[in-house]
Amino acid sequence: MMRALLVALGFLTRIPVPSRVFDDARAQRTSLAWYPTVGLVVGALLTGLFLVLPREHALLSAALTLLAWVVLTGGLHLDGLADSADAWVGGFGDRARTLAIMKDPRSGPAGVTAIVSLLLLKSAALASLSAENAWLLWLSPLLARSALTAAFVTTPYVRSGGLGSALKDAPRGACVFALLCAVAACIACGLPGLCALAAALVVFVLWRRACLRRLGGFTGDTAGALAELVEAAVLVALAYAG
DSSP states (O other), X not given: OHHHHHHHHHHHXXXXXXXXXXXXXXXXXXXXXXXXXXXXXXXXXXXXXXXXXXXXXXXXXXXXXHHHHHHHHTTXXXXXXXXXXXXXXXXXXXXXXXXXXXXXXXXXXXHHHHHHHHHHHHHHHHHHOOTTTGGGGGHHHHXXXXXXHHHHHHSOBOOTTSTTGGXXXXXXXXXXXXXXXXXXXXXXXXXXXXXXXXXXXXXXXXXXXXXXXXXXXXXXXXXXXXXXXXXXXXXXXXXXXX
16 A cells, blocks of 8 residues: 555655555555545655745745746656647648657657746736635645546546556445545635536546547546646636635
8 A cells, every 4th residue: 555655756756665566466556546646745855844934025935836837746746738739730630640649759849838837827826816715726626646547547538558557456335435535625625625526527437538539548648638638727727716
């Protein structure tokens, strides 16, 4: 159990974990159920930072929090967002071409534009959080990592040999339980939490529909795009809910 948590923590963040845990195939499979927990850890750290930064400098505090966010996660999902944006624009609706572009490590104009636009949106949403809802920032990383768990539970993974291959056989029962806990956490937060959950669900449904139509499933890059889009949508929902 602890090994699986460490695998999830080491993969989704830059928090140091013993390298030997990644040699455990069972821990890698079961790590998917711990993704929401890692999201909660990331969210707690970022929320703590955001709350101690001065509110009178809202834009600067938002930028510093976002910078810490990128450093803590290593920009893992931003890379997926960029690759997905390039592939969706350059793929012209063709599955094979879309998959090929996503394997290219270079970022094109669509990818750069997607990253810049999303970071601007996140920063603006953070700066717009009311004092009452600022402590709910943790819902954004939590729901984003929960969306990744939901993706593997509900949607085919189409990239053979990709980073997500080991997660295809993750225990469904544990994953569903983790997702239910995330939903319960949102409900416990009242109306803002329900708004955050609704935003995450809308993004997930639209993302899943687009992936199934274009690819017949999803890849690690599109999963990264999902995480980033959910994070942004939840922050916007919390900003407007305040």
